[in-house]
Amino acid sequence: MTTAALNLGDLGFDRGAHVLVKHALRDIGVGERLAVTGSSSDLGLHLRAWCRAQGHEFEPGPGGGLVTRGGAEVGRWKGAETAGLPDPARQGAVVDQPPGRWGLAARGARVEAGSPEFRFGIDDKDLVWAEDIPRLYAQAAAAQWDPATAIAWDTPFTLPDEIEDAVVQVMTYLIENETAALILPARFAGLLHPHFREAMQLLAIQAADEARHIEVFTRRALLKRPQLGLSTAGGQASLKTLLDEPDFALAMFLLSVLGEGSFLSLLWFIRDHAPDPVTQQVATLTAQDEARHVAFGLAHLSRHVEHDPGLRPRLAQAIETRYEALRQTAGLNEEVFDALVLLTAGAWNAEAIGKGHDQVVGLAREMGEGREKRLRRLGFGGDEAARLSELHTRNFM
Amino acid sequence: MKDQLLLGAVAYDPKVVTIWDGFKAWFDRHDLPFDYVLFSNYEQQVESHLAGQVNVAWNSPLAWIEAREAGERAGRRARAVAMRDTDQDLTSVIVVRSDASIRTPADLKGKRVAVGAADSPQATLIPLLALSEAGLKPGHDFEIVFHDVLLGKHGDHIGGERDAARALSEGTVDAACMMDGNHLLFTREGTFPAGRTRVLAQTEPYDHCNFTVFETAPDALVDRFTRFLLEMSYEDPEVRPLMDLEGLKRWKPGRLSGYRPLETAVGRFGTLDRWLGEMSAR
Numbered sequence: 036m037t038t039a040a041l042n043l044g045d046l047g048f049d050r051g052a053h054v055l056v057k058h059a060l061r062d063i064g065v066g067e068r069l070a071v072t073g074s075s076s077d078l079g080l081h082l083r084a085w086c087r088a089q090g091h092e093f094e095p096g097p098g099g100g101l102v103t104r105g106g107a108e109v110g111r112w113k114g115a116e117t118a119g120l121p122d123p124a125r126q127g128a129v130v131d132q133p134p135g136r137w138g139l140a141a142r143g144a145r146v147e148a149g150s151p152e153f154r155f156g157i158d159d160k161d162l163v164w165a166e167d168i169p170r171l172y173a174q175a176a177a178a179q180w181d182p183a184t185a186i187a188w189d190t191p192f193t194l195p196d197e198i199e200d201a202v203v204q205v206m207t208y209l210i211e212n213e214t215a216a217l218i219l220p221a222r223f224a225g226l227l228h229p230h231f232r233e234a235m236q237l238l239a240i241q242a243a244d245e246a247r248h249i250e251v252f253t254r255r256a257l258l259k260r261p262q263l264g265l266s267t268a269g270g271q272a273s274l275k276t277l278l279d280e281p282d283f284a285l286a287m288f289l290l291s292v293l294g295e296g297s298f299l300s301l302l303w304f305i306r307d308h309a310p311d312p313v314t315q316q317v318a319t320l321t322a323q324d325e326a327r328h329v330a331f332g333l334a335h336l337s338r339h340v341e342h343d344p345g346l347r348p349r350l351a352q353a354i355e356t357r358y359e360a361l362r363q364t365a366g367l368n369e370e371v372f373d374a375l376v377l378l379t380a381g382a383w384n385a386e387a388i389g390k391g392h393d394q395v396v397g398l399a400r401e402m403g404e405g406r407e408k409r410l411r412r413l414g415f416g417g418d419e420a421a422r423l424s425e426l427h428t429r430n431f432m
Numbered sequence: 433m434k435d436q437l438l439l440g441a442v443a444y445d446p447k448v449v450t451i452w453d454g455f456k457a458w459f460d461r462h463d464l465p466f467d468y469v470l471f472s473n474y475e476q477q478v479e480s481h482l483a484g485q486v487n488v489a490w491n492s493p494l495a496w497i498e499a500r501e502a503g504e505r506a507g508r509r510a511r512a513v514a515m516r517d518t519d520q521d522l523t524s525v526i527v528v529r530s531d532a533s534i535r536t537p538a539d540l541k542g543k544r545v546a547v548g549a550a551d552s553p554q555a556t557l558i559p560l561l562a563l564s565e566a567g568l569k570p571g572h573d574f575e576i577v578f579h580d581v582l583l584g585k586h587g588d589h590i591g592g593e594r595d596a597a598r599a600l601s602e603g604t605v606d607a608a609c610m611m612d613g614n615h616l617l618f619t620r621e622g623t624f625p626a627g628r629t630r631v632l633a634q635t636e637p638y639d640h641c642n643f644t645v646f647e648t649a650p651d652a653l654v655d656r657f658t659r660f661l662l663e664m665s666y667e668d669p670e671v672r673p674l675m676d677l678e679g680l681k682r683w684k685p686g687r688l689s690g691y692r693p694l695e696t697a698v699g700r701f702g703t704l705d706r707w708l709g710e711m712s713a714r
Contacts, residue, residue, distance in 0.1 A: 090681030149669025
């Protein structure tokens with residue numbers, strides 16, 4: 036039998052000699068020998084102790100010792116599994132149902148057998164995945180903006196008191212809606228099997244987007260006023276039905292495709308009719324993020340519907356159930372509706388108010404058309420899409 | 433006693449419960465009726481073993497000698513059925529500070545030598561034997577500074593050796609004794625800063641723990657227990673964490689050739705004289 040050789044020079048085990056010994060042992064087979072030499076004073080002593088702990092045989096030798104490789108390291112990795120592949124574009128990279136024993140391991144890592152069994156609530160690729168998700172994540176990561184600098188908060192402007200009050204009310208409404216939109220992805224990010232890395236990252240970034248939105252809406256509301264506006268029971272009841280939905284597909288459908296889809300129209304509307312430059316910038320930036328959230332929802336739900344035709348009736352049912360639950364509530368509160376009219380009017384006079392009113396009514400129509408379009412993308416027929424869009428909460432989100 | 437193998441082990445650390453609960457579950461799955469009891473010290477374990485209250489004892493090397501000696505006096509025959517791979521061919525070292533003028537063990541005359549617990553084979557008895565064989569009389573030619581962490585646990589707890597090492601680093605003693613593996617550990621974790629200490633002497637190799645049985649143990653169960661141990665594989669993800677906790681890569685058949693240094697030390701220092709006398713008197 037040949038004996039491999041390793042000279043450690045003056046490197047001792049007190050300064051990492053084991054790294055070189057380990058490396059050299061990996062180049063020989065189990066049962067083969069490695070002669071280790073070096074000039075470190077305690078080399079023989081430490082090599083003996085290290086070999087014993089690692090399961091290698093040791094015989095003292097001149098200037099070091101003779102190591103016979105044991106089988107423990109090979110044994111440790113026997114039965115290990117490779118947890119998919121890191122590049123999601125490669126065939127088989129993202130598996131349909133990653134096992135709980137892969138746990139928190141990076142996708143593509145080699146996982147030791149005997150790792151603890153994790154229980155993730157969402158471990159089905161059909162529920163969460165879409166080929167487009169890695170691209171959406173990259174886009175989301177690249178599009179992050181700093182609320183402190185992205186908006187020119189010190190731009191001078193003055194609005195009539197009534198219009199400023201209306202802006203504060205709209206912002207107050209937006210904040211509570213965005214809070215629901217933060218909680219849902221944050222909750223599901225914690226349930227997702229981390230194997231679906233980019234989906235988990237996208238949900239996390241979505242929650243971070245909403246955190247930023249809450250900040251900028253609050254800051255705009257308090258720019259000229261010491262306090263916020265009103266929060267109605269009906270508005271909260273509508274949002275509560277979103278938080279009460281435990282199913283990922285249904286909750287994300289109601290939130291992203293219908294709610295945030297409608298919000299996208301609302302934010303574009305505010306951008307286009309903002310009475311002041313700060314409100315206009317706030318709406319512009321937040322709308323960009325919301326568009327991505329809608330795209331994510333549509334992407335994974337389109338794939339899900341394709342793989343599971345039974346999902347579509349469940350989605351329809353979810354809209355109907357929510358409609359029934361909210362039937363007795365007031366829908367969009369009058370304060371918010373009126374505030375939107377005033378915000379759009381931009382001036383406190385009958386002519387401007389009339390015009391603003393017409394535009395807000397137009398907004399509701401646009402929202403409905405947007406919802407219909409997205410429902411058709413999920414495979415709902417024209418009439419069904421129109422009917423379901425009609426049933427969507429009057430609270431927009 | 434039920435028809436099961438009852439093992440005795442000493443609770444030197446809370447992890448002992450995890451280890452033996454784990455092995456018990458594994459033996460259960462392999463249809464070996466097995467249970468364990470924990471003792472607070474090895475002397476009580478050996479006494480209970482002799483009294484037939486346990487069938488097999490997970491003994492320190494000193495407890496092995498206690499069981500063998502006390503057993504012989506009672507007309508009993510002890511044998512070691514298995515041990516860890518890491519129980520074989522240990523050595524201990526006597527360490528001094530690099531800048532000390534101590535060059536040979538004889539230079540320790542009149543000095544203070546830190547050891548572990550009084551009943552620790554690796555950190556006290558075997559290193560003191562090495563100094564004795566170098567011509568020094570422990571406690572007479574040099575002062576022994578004990579670090580009695582958890583006496584009765586035969587130095588299983590690393591604390592005594594670490595305290596001895598710290599005493600050397602801090603300069604309150606002139607030399608410190610410890611197992612080779614702990615010297616490596618203290619060097620790597622910085623208890624011994626790089627280059628500040630030097631190994632004065634290394635003992636001859638010796639063996640550590642074993643599973644001890646007396647001839648009265650149920651042979652069939654002991655045989656199955658031993659076979660299961662020897663067949664246990666580090667490749668098995670179920671037992672690997674337990675083997676890691678217990679500090680081994682594989683179990684080996686018990687051997688007695690590695691206990692000679694400790695037997696000599698115990699004989700020379702009269703370590704067990706009093707205890708054996710008390711046991712015989714009962």
